[in-house]
Amino acid sequence: MSLPKFAPPRSFHAELKRRAAQYFQTEAKAQTGNPALLGKAILLVSSLVALYVHLVFFTPALGWALVECVALGTVMALVGFNVMHDGAHGSFSRHPRLNRAAAFTLDVLGGSSYMWDAKHNTVHHMYTNIDGVDDDLDIQPWMRVAPEQRRYRAHRFQHLYFWLLYGMLYITWVLFTDYQKYFTRRIGSVPLKPMSGTDQVTFWGFKALNLVLYGALPIYLVGFWGWLVGFLLTGWVAGFVLSIVFQLAHTVEHTAFPVPHAVTNKLEDEWAIHQLRTTA
Known part of the structure; x- marks a missing residue:
């Protein structure tokens, strides 16, 4: 499938x-993370390490262990949203190295x-939200x-069984889909850019560490x-x-799912408008 083309900006x-830049300037706010975000990141990462160490090295009784597993899974997701995601977008800090370190929490x-x-x-x-x-x-x-x-036919019941499938995201992500992307050299229908030697070592080194x-x-x-x-x-x-x-960010009732023109493969909107129409 060829990639669709947006309307000219x-x-x-x-x-x-x-206007966004003007807002930050008027409000005297940084466009990247602040001390509050850094403090939250330290709290989340520290909580993650503490829960892991206690579960693995000082394993509590079954009931408490299950509670801590739920807490650990929640904190892992919170680190993803509050540390990794912002670091990967370059908005966690004004320092590129700190952004890179934040993004690397995903590898860990x-x-x-x-x-x-x-x-x-x-x-x-x-x-x-472009299917395919x-x-x-x-x-x-x-x-x-x-x-x-x-x-x-089964989709009429997906509101009942989505609970199970949604919960499989992390497990399939770390055990299957990363490797699928690596060996097929594709993200869905989009070719994966070539990996450098450093990228290769980082990928396999952290995968080995995670095992x-x-x-x-x-x-x-x-x-x-x-x-x-x-x-599990x-x-x-x-x-x-x-x-x-x-899912709540994009796949809800009031967001758009644009379809490229069947002949020209062009989209109606420019990229920025497309982003707003497809985001809740």
């Missing part, structure tokens, strides 16, 4: 950027900041989240079944929280 995007949590940059920053934010291009809409055949997608942190070490210290229950519960909670927030 007019004055809207430039005026929008001008089992994902890949390289794949996230390609999937989210490039493909998703460029082609939001925006990888965030690709839940077929399990769920139908866009009007142009094929309807199956130790979230697999081998807990299995050794807690036992296989204890690890399996904890991993933590991963499900993280995936569910992530999915709910992701």
Whole structure:
């Protein structure tokens, strides 16, 4: 599938950027993170480390362990939203190295900041809600989240079983989809840009580290079944929280799902207007 083309930019995007810059200047606010955001990040990362250490090295009784697994999954999602996401967008701090460090929290949590940059920053934010291009809409055949997608009989019940599928986001992300993107060299229908040697080492180095942190070490210290229950519960909670927030941003009733012209493959709007129409 060839990538759709947006209408030529007019004055809207430039005026929008001008007014946004004027707002920050008038209110004397930074366009990047502030000490409050840094403090929140430190609190979240510290909580994540504390929960992990307590669960793995000082494993509590079953009831408390389950509660802490739920808390750990929630904190993992919060680190993703409040630290990793802003760092990957370059808005966590005015210092590029701090932004990069914030983005790298995803690599520590089992994902890949390289794949996230390609999937989210490039493909998703460029082609939001365009079925067949925006990888965030690709839940077929399990769920139908866009009007142009094929309807199956099971979809009439997706409001009942989405709970289970949403919770699988994190687990499938770190165990399957990152590797799928790596080996197919594609994000859905969009080619993945070539990875440098550093990117390769980072990808595989952190994947190996994650197997130790979230697999081998807990299995050794807690036992296989204890690890399996904890991993599935933590991963499900993280995936569910992530999915709910992701979906509410774009796949709701009042957002647009633009379809390129069948012949020209062009879209009606320029990119900035497209972003507003496809975002809640």
